[in-house]
Amino acid sequence: MGNNSSNHPPKWADRFLEFYCNPTLLEQIQGDVHELYYWRLEEKGIVKAKNAFWWDVIRFFRWRNIKRSTTQKQQFNNIAMLKNYFKIGWRNLLNQKIPSFINIFGLAIAIACCMVAYLFIEGVWMKGMLHENKSVIYMVTHTAEDEDGISQYGYLAPPLAKMIEDQYSTVDRVVRVNNDNLIVKYKNENFYKFVQFVDSGYMNMFTHEIVLGDKNALKDPYQVLLTENTAQVFFGGDYPIGKELQLYLNDELITFTVGAVVKDHAQVAMFHFEILINNYHYVKAGYPLDENWKEASWTFLQINKEDNVTKTLAQMDGLLSSQHTMLPDRKYLGIQLEPFMQLARKAQRIKGGAANGPNLAPQIVLAAIGILLLMLAIFNYINIAILMAAKRIKEIGIRKVIGSNRRQLAIQFLSENLITCFLAIVVGLAIADLLFIPWFNDMATTNLHINLINNPNIYIFLLGLLLFITLASGAYPAFYISSFKPLQIFAGKQKIGGKGRFTSVLLTLQFVLAVITIIAGISFLRTNEINQERDWGYDNSSKIVFNTPTPEVYNEMRNELLQQNSVLSIAGNVDRIGRHRAYEEVKLGEKLIEVNMIRGSLGYPETFDLRLTQGRFFDQNLTSDIEKSVLVNERFLKVYDLEYPVNTQLTIDSTNYSIVGIIEDFHYTNFRFDIDPTIILATPDSLAQYMTVKVAPGETQAMADFIKKSWHQKVDDNLYQGVIQAEILDFYFEEMRGLRNTFLFTATFAILLSSMGLFGLVSLNIRAKMKDYSIKKVLGASMAHLSKTVLKKYVLLWIIGCILGSILATRAITGLLDSIYTFHAGVGFIPIISAIALLLTVIIVTISTQLVKVKNSNPVDNLRTE
């Protein structure tokens, strides 16, 4: 072994020893093992010596010899030290009220937004989490052939479920769920309610909190179970148990008593029923559920042990043969069991399953808003923290001279930061609970709430958030501040913020984000206005549309209304403009085309005030128009490249029609959809399902009330669905307003946070440079000159921010508008200019408030000290 280095003890063993060994013991131990090594090297050769060295090092690895940084003594010191850090931190917080407020309030707003986003997203993904039996519940699905090839379906023929329950020993319980919208009658008033028909074991399989009554109420087929909300609708504050309700089932009115009331589903529930009824009543085409092979129910199994899944599944193939004999048209290819907890995730794949696929768009928007505001707040914090360090520069110097190392200083700043962030989280929770969550629930009709008691996930989220914001906001300032050299500090040479490149970058980023959000807010505001004021294509005022369940009702109502003075005209219709239209395949000449179709009586287009551009309306005295004539909209002519008069005939269901009139394009549905080729077809009054009444101006509300009253006198097994035509899009507008408000909200807070940050920055900067300004003032500088020097830097950043922000906003927001609206003006000049101007105003106002301080200060006061 001529190589010198190979005679040394194994390097890694030696390093390992140095790594673990207590420094006070290292010298003697390392000395001994080295001595032994060289002794063995001579006695026994290199291989044995090296192995023995390794062995010795490993044997020395025992508790006694291992390095421990926290002996008891040190720990006491640490606690005292941390206590001091917190004390100093707290005092600093109180000392610097305005910057502290900016930090805490800004972070709190961002945290509150994150909280809303978190709750919303958690609600979507945690569906079904609350059910106690979730791990042993499986949904039975089947595969069958369809136009896409082989697909998985989330339901099963009900008799198969019955067979499973009767024959399988591994299955504890089978529950079939069927959905229906039924008319419920209570005290002569009708309501549409979402009803789920379930087997009596439902309440034992799934967990719902019982508020009143008996959990087993459904065992009696004539008892129903309501949600708290539904009970409130029917009975108000009265005790609901034992009260009677009537439901229309297969055109028969059946009386039920209320057996139990359950708590409203939180966001996490998977089933959204209002009323639960026993499957006993789910009779379709004369077959009870147990014998109805053509029905399809969501079917859930509860197996007795988690291990028995495969055993249960193995038996399932036996069911296929019975299904094939009973329903040869639609053979099941296989039967599967899907774990309950995976239904939400697999929702896209299982057709007709119980879980809805999570809608990603709102989750992304909310999360983006939360993160955006969090970023703004963190930037504020970083900028302000760096400037605030200027006041404590001597403290840092002294600590360093005494012997603090960089790490200790950084830890001190981070622990102070922890206080700020913790306070911010507390305030943020309060803001979320008292303001944001109620707003959001109102706007998005969700049922979010902060549940600190039995939702451990929130704590994990909050803890993660606390750590994240503490590090994200504190890491750079702590690193920066702890890098100061004591010598320079005491020589007065330490420059705080240096040239402020980092600060400038952050500030510019804030401006960019602010510009984007303002542009988004204004664009949505404008688009909403455009849509609100958009011409509907017809005069939507003074019209009432309501349903007429039977031709008799139609005729009675017609006769009654014709006698009213304020009724100008009446027409019947099958489709409802604004809500619903048919989509049919027709022949234009020889060409097969698909068009929208609106069907109404001969007078319908005129009653509805559709605007004729060419030709004529239907002639109300000419019943042949029903068989021979159609009206089309202008888009129809444009798309199919036709000119009026049109000679080509339209063929609908082998009847030929000629186009007699052209109607100006009108909106047959809400503004999310563009106008497509549409034909208007006349139908006899006897087919009408709705009646449209045109009334004298100013009489609309009075007539609507009158119609409702008289309708209820004639019908009692149906639900009145009357609307004033001008209000038919209210729901859509409401939704769009919600979206607009979300963006305005974001823009408001983005600009608020940016201006707060700017305020803090400018005020600290000006305070630090007060002597400069005082000297300049003494020497005769004008206020304009002083303002210019202060403003110059920020205006430059504003310009950069605006350019970047406008470019990004134009791209991102145009895309967003395109995906949400059909009719919008794009981003355009006005929002960009307004955003830029708004931001500049905010910057100037913010800075001016600080410049006033410079103006009012007496130079003598600032220069006198020292």
Next chain:
Amino acid sequence: MKGNHIGELEELILLTVGILPDDAYGVSVLKELTEQTGRQVNISAIHAVLNRLEEKGLLSSHMGGSTNERGGRRKRFYTLSSAGRESVEEMKAMRDKLYSQLPPLAYNFA
């Protein structure tokens, strides 16, 4: 007496330290022990026992001066404290006392 009880290895090492005046440290004790008794003991065990004996007050220790040996690393030298010396004597006395009471072998024809 519990707590002050001395194990066999402890006793041997105590004696070894005693017979190596001014030169008792980890490696020397190990070598002496191996030479005199033929026992193979790991160095870490020696260190552990030395520490334990010191804690019991039977040994005292000091760091030696630095030399050119062992890359300049100092040794920790152990010496028998007066309590250690006493303990060695006591053990010897106890063993002798017990030994003296051993009955002669049954077929002692000597």
